[in-house]
Amino acid sequence: xxxxxLSFEEAMEKYDPVLGFxxxxxxxxxxxxxxxxxxxxxxxxxxxxxxxxxGMPGVLPVVNKTAIESSIKIGLALNCKIAETCxxxxxxxxxxxxxxxxxxxxxxxxxxYDGYLDIELSDGTIFRVEIERAHMEEDAGKLTHMGGATGRxxxxxxxxxxxxxxxxxLVEIVTKPIEGAGSRAPELAKAYVAAVREIVKNLGxxxxxxxxxxxxxxxxxxxxxxxxxxxxxxxxxxxxxxLRAVEHAVRxxxxxxxxxxxxxxxxxxxxxxxHEDTRTTTSGRPKSDADDYRYFPEPDLVPIVASRExxxxxxxxLPEPPAARRKRLQADWGYSDLExxxxxxxxxxxxxxxxxxxxxxxxxxxxxxxGEIVGRAKNADVDPGQLGVAPATIVELNKMVEDxxxxxxxxxxxxDGVLAGEGTPAEIVAxxxxxxxxxxGPLLEAIDAALAAQPGVADKIRGGKLQAIGAIVGxxxxxxxxxxxxxxxxELILERLGVEG
Amino acid sequence: xAAINRDDVAHLAHLAHIEMSAEELDRMAGxxxxxxxxxxxxxxxxxxxxxxxxxxxPLTNVFRExxxxxxxxxxxxxxxxxxxxxxxxxxxxxxxxx
Numbered sequence: 189x190x191x192x193x194l195s196f197e198e199a200m201e202k203y204d205p206v207l208g209f210x211x212x213x214x215x216x217x218x219x220x221x222x223x224x225x226x227x228x229x230x231x232x233x234x235x236x237x238x239x240x241x242x243g244m245p246g247v248l249p250v251v252n253k254t255a256i257e258s259s260i261k262i263g264l265a266l267n268c269k270i271a272e273t274c275x276x277x278x279x280x281x282x283x284x285x286x287x288x289x290x291x292x293x294x295x296x297x298x299x300x301y302d303g304y305l306d307i308e309l310s311d312g313t314i315f316r317v318e319i320e321r322a323h324m325e326e327d328a329g330k331l332t333h334m335g336g337a338t339g340r341x342x343x344x345x346x347x348x349x350x351x352x353x354x355x356x357x358l359v360e361i362v363t364k365p366i367e368g369a370g371s372r373a374p375e376l377a378k379a380y381v382a383a384v385r386e387i388v389k390n391l392g393x394x395x396x397x398x399x400x401x402x403x404x405x406x407x408x409x410x411x412x413x414x415x416x417x418x419x420x421x422x423x424x425x426x427x428x429x430x431l432r433a434v435e436h437a438v439r440x441x442x443x444x445x446x447x448x449x450x451x452x453x454x455x456x457x458x459x460x461x462x463h464e465d466t467r468t469t470t471s472g473r474p475k476s477d478a479d480d481y482r483y484f485p486e487p488d489l490v491p492i493v494a495s496r497e498x499x500x501x502x503x504x505x506l507p508e509p510p511a512a513r514r515k516r517l518q519a520d521w522g523y524s525d526l527e528x529x530x531x532x533x534x535x536x537x538x539x540x541x542x543x544x545x546x547x548x549x550x551x552x553x554x555x556x557x558x559g560e561i562v563g564r565a566k567n568a569d570v571d572p573g574q575l576g577v578a579p580a581t582i583v584e585l586n587k588m589v590e591d592x593x594x595x596x597x598x599x600x601x602x603x604d605g606v607l608a609g610e611g612t613p614a615e616i617v618a619x620x621x622x623x624x625x626x627x628x629g630p631l632l633e634a635i636d637a638a639l640a641a642q643p644g645v646a647d648k649i650r651g652g653k654l655q656a657i658g659a660i661v662g663x664x665x666x667x668x669x670x671x672x673x674x675x676x677x678x679e680l681i682l683e684r685l686g687v688e689g
Numbered sequence: 690x691a692a693i694n695r696d697d698v699a700h701l702a703h704l705a706h707i708e709m710s711a712e713e714l715d716r717m718a719g720x721x722x723x724x725x726x727x728x729x730x731x732x733x734x735x736x737x738x739x740x741x742x743x744x745x746x747p748l749t750n751v752f753r754e755x756x757x758x759x760x761x762x763x764x765x766x767x768x769x770x771x772x773x774x775x776x777x778x779x780x781x782x783x784x785x786x787x
Contacts (some may be wrong), residue, residue: 232776
């Protein structure tokens with residue numbers, strides 16, 4: 189049975205949404221959080237485990253120093269305070285995804301707290317999201333439910349467990365309640381998770397691939413009537429694991445909550461499951477006794493003390509934040525907001541930066557990447573950067589055009605040759621016999637013929653209608669089979685007609 | 690520290706998946722109350738200037754370098770499992786938890 193929903197617009201008219209996110213980030217350390225087993229995705233089940241991951245009696249966990257440093261870096265990048273001392277705690281529950289019957293986590297002493305992230309929305313609006321905490325924990329094993337409906341736990345006969353993921357270091361980033369997003373709540377949700385993903389990727393502490401579960405999001409949504417301060421009852425939609433799904437899930441939950449509230453029923457505080465196929469959520473389980481995790485300090489681990497010297501050392505290693513880098517690059521390159529946004533959305537910002545570093549101007553780099561390569565990449569269904577165009581190739585092509593050796597049309601032909609593996613631009617130009625007709629003699633012949641054939645156009649140009657020149661240039665290009673330099677042809681036509689360009 | 694009563698014990702037994710009879714609950718409530726009382730005397734001895742401690746030895750930052758060590762084979766990992774299937778632990782389906 190599917191739930192009733194209100195249209196998003198009606199929901200927004202009546203209610204004010206409050207959001208909250210828990211984003212889990214898997215760190216890309218070589219070994220696990222508390223054991224020396226490798227942290228590798230996708231190997232044969234139960235081969236990246238040792239006695240610690242399997243929770244064998246008598247084993248002792250030992251903390252991975254790199255995981256702590258990565259966690260501190262994440263905290264710093266989220267503008268958090270870093271705890272001078274903090275501890276791990278046991279979160280006790282019975283479920284076969286952990287063989288220990290507890291997850292080693294942090295409870296009342298997270299390593300990072302009280303931060304914020306400024307999120308830029310698509311129109312440039314900056315929205316500040318406050319970070320409550322970022323704490324360290326370990327990932328759980330992976331269950332596959334067998335029998336019954338495919339992959340769903342409902343009706344399953346049994347489950348199979350792979351503990352390879354068990355003990356992989358996680359940082360869980362928890363926001364404070366996010367108020368005031370209004371109808372931009374779904375967009376903000378997506379932008380927030382995208383920003384977190386970008387930050388951890390930029391820090392180099394996570395592979396940050398959502399499709400692999402490196403970054404996972406639980407989205408909390410509640411509604412309240414406009415003007416009321418007290419929050420409504422929230423639902424928590426678990427494991428929304430793509431940026432698009434985050435946006436859709438928040439939107440759907442807002443519409444569903446609104447319909448429940450409109451009917452006069454109370455919202456049930458519960459976990460919801462997201463279904464990508466129908467873009468809806470279904471009821472998971474209500475909050476219950478099972479959520480009494482009886483946290484207590486992990487007796488097998490000693491406290492972590494982050495000296496201020498250590499924190500500052502780590503801070504000094506932080507790369508430029510992605511948002512600041514974008515701002516700097518846009519200013520350096522002199523692109524308009526729209527031009528720059530298109531570049532970012534096309535995913536060629538890094539490529540343009542490299543092309544400029546290789547010697548191209550910002551305008552030339554943008555022209556090639558946005559005008560030629562992005563479209564070809566789309567046709568080939570690969571990322572533009574993966575198409576195989578080296579920055580040096582663009583610089584070389586552009587130089588040939590600027591030197592008048594080839595024209596723009598030929599340059600795109602050469603580019604196709606490079607992509608087809610025919611060699612360097614210079615080799616392809618030689619091989620295909622491409623060269624601009626630079627001797628004015630043949631050009632003048634063609635120009636004279638074109639002017640004679642179109643006397644009306646010639647008169648217009650003489651009369652000052654310079655845009656009419658296109659027709660003559662076109663004829664000349666046709667006569668020279670595209671091997672003329674259009675700029676030079678234009679100059680010669682004006683000269684011939686005695687008109688100032 | 691609050692005293693522990695029979696309902697608390699029943700709740701904890703439920704959370705810990707331990708089945709207890711009425712008699713066991715009665716007896717355990719009494720025994721745990723004595724233990725809690727005994728622990729309480731520690732709080733009396735420790736003044737406000739003594740911070741709560743989770744570990745008897747004052748150690749911090751016991752770390753390991755991020756270096757990959759030994760692993761089990763799937764056969765070794767599963768050797769103590771009550772049931773297994775295709776390299777994985779086979780467990781009863783548990784609905785609505787976790």
